[in-house]
Amino acid sequence: MTKTAGRPPRNETDILEFRKKVSQHAMALYRDKGFEAVSMRRLSKAVGCAPTTLYAHFQGKTEILMLLWADVLDEMTQHVQESLKRKTEPTERLKAAALAFVGYWIDHPDHFRLVFMSNDVGRSDVDSFIETGDVQGSFQMFADLVRNLNPKRSDVKVRTDAVVAGMIGVALCSITICNYPWPTVSKMTGQLIAGITATPQ
Amino acid sequence: MTKTAGRPPRNETDILEFRKKVSQHAMALYRDKGFEAVSMRRLSKAVGCAPTTLYAHFQGKTEILMLLWADVLDEMTQHVQESLKRKTEPTERLKAAALAFVGYWIDHPDHFRLVFMSNDVGRSDVDSFIETGDVQGSFQMFADLVRNLNPKRSDVKVRTDAVVAGMIGVALCSITICNYPWPTVSKMTGQLIAGITATPQ
DNA sequence: TAGTTTTATGGAACGCGTATCAATTAATCA
DNA sequence: TGATTAATTGATACGCGTTCCATAAAACTA
Structure with a gap:
């Protein structure tokens, strides 16, 4: 921890400030021009730096795209x-939430790709530091809905995560394999929720 | 149906022959060098034509990647x-199959990306003619397993497709959101199957 | 055979993500 | 001030998916 000669490393607040700036410009690009407009070259031009500089602050495009997760x-x-x-009955509430969840992704496939298909599959051993706070917060809502189904049960997390992953799968399949005759989203989510409400054997 | 002047369209068999040739080279590239080796330029070099020529026979890379689906x-x-x-009890069989299904994708994330993440999400209005025969065949297996749970029930397709989509979601989440503390694959698939075996209320 | 019409092809180009590397700028210490 | 160290930059390069366009090739009609 001794002071050395030469230019000191980046200031902590400066780092955050730059990241925030990049985040804002990326957000603006994504909202205004869509997914494809968020390119390293265009983004660097908007931020006012060289494309290479972005790689000094982020380990790649994926890490920048994650800055957009929170908004979506x-x-x-x-x-x-x-x-x-106006929904009060616990099962009805969960069902409505599930339908809205899947419906949102199907109505916004670009957002789905952004959040769930941006990672470099196959190179996952490399991308180490991913903030999952956003995801965690968004799933909390479902944990509450599941808990309210039967407050006595202790396996809330498993049931919640299973149904969330299941819903994401329903969205993925409906979006990407669009020529396979999937049942309606309503039917499939209903089926997923049947597993949540069922009593363990 | 009158004959017109000029060079006639490609022979039907020639078309199939060329597609087969491309398919074989793509397969060899994918198996030997991995996902990233299957690029239009390398593929065209292997086939022995110009990269542009591929676009005269396929509408894009996605359509070529689908040729690899069947193998995977x-x-x-x-x-x-x-x-x-050595599994005989219907529920046990379904559970084992589900675990093997999800496990396969997690063990081969490249194959997962190939099949489920190759489509151009957002441009789905364009890509019209996708063969889903491969997919349909692979899912048939699960339809049988689900039917055997309770041959009298008539909602086999809904329950099958829901659990298949759910499993794909479990795989997707486990692969791409790898820093979120998901429950074990075993627990989540077990939860999905609970919805299959449950009796409708 | 000459001309016409349509298909098939390949070269060039665009923008992309990313890597390398030398040169420059900035901030600190001696 | 000068030396030292870190941050930033620009140029250059590679391979990528894709599109455009001029040209070659093929099969017909006259």
């Missing part, structure tokens, strides 16, 4: 919350 | 069948 997940969460209005 | 799905199916040996 917030919007999705709000959409789900909206669907819960 | 066959291997996956075989792996699942393997897991069924």
Whole structure:
């Protein structure tokens, strides 16, 4: 921890400031021009730095795209919350939330790709530091809904995560394998929820 | 149906022959060098034509990648069948198959990306003619397993497709959101199957 | 055979993500 | 001030998917 000569490393706040700046420009690009507009070259031009500089602050495009997760997940969460209005019965609430969840992704396939298909599959051993706080927060909502089904049960997390992953799968399949005659989203999510409400044998 | 002047369209068999040739070279590239080796430039070099020529025969890379689906799905199916040996009880069989299914994708994330993440999400209005025969065949196996749980029930397709989509979601989440503390694959698939075996309320 | 019409091809180009590397700028210490 | 060290930059390069366009090739009609 001794001071050395020469230019000191980046200031902590400067780092955050730069990351925030990049995040804002990336967000603006994504919202205004869509997924494909968020390129390293265009983004660096918007930020006002060289494309190479971005690689000094982020380990790659994937890490930058993750900055956009929070926005999308917030919007999705709000959409789900909206669907819960005037619903009181726990099962009905979960069902409505699930439908809204899957529906959101199907209505916004670009957002789905952003969150769930941006990672470099196959190179996952490399990308080490991923913030999952956003994801965790968005899934909390479902944990509450599941808990309210039967507050006495202790396996809330397993059932929640299973149904969330299941819903994501339903969205993925409906979006990408669009020529296979999938049942309606409503039917499939209903089936997933049947597993949640069932009593363990 | 009158004959017109000028060079006639490609011969039907020639078309199939060329597609087969491309398919074989793509397969060899994928098996030998991996996903990233299957590029339009390398593939065209292997085939012996210009990169542009490929676009005269396929509408894009996605359509070429789909030629590889059958191989992967066959291997996956075989792996699942393997897991069924010496399993007789219907629920146990379904559970074993589900575990093998998800496990296969997690063990081969490149294959997962190939089949489930190759489509151009967002441009799905364009890519019209996708062969889903491969997929359909691979899912048939699960339809049988689900039917055997309770041959009297008529909602086999809904329950099968829901659990298949759910398993794909489990695989997707485990692969791409690898820093979120998902429950074990075994627990999540078990949860999905609970919905299959449950009796409708 | 000459001309016409349609298909098939390949070269060039665009923008992309990413890596390398030398040169420059900035901030600190001696 | 000068030396030292880190951050930033620009140029260059590779391979990628894809599109455009001019040209070659093939099969017909006259």
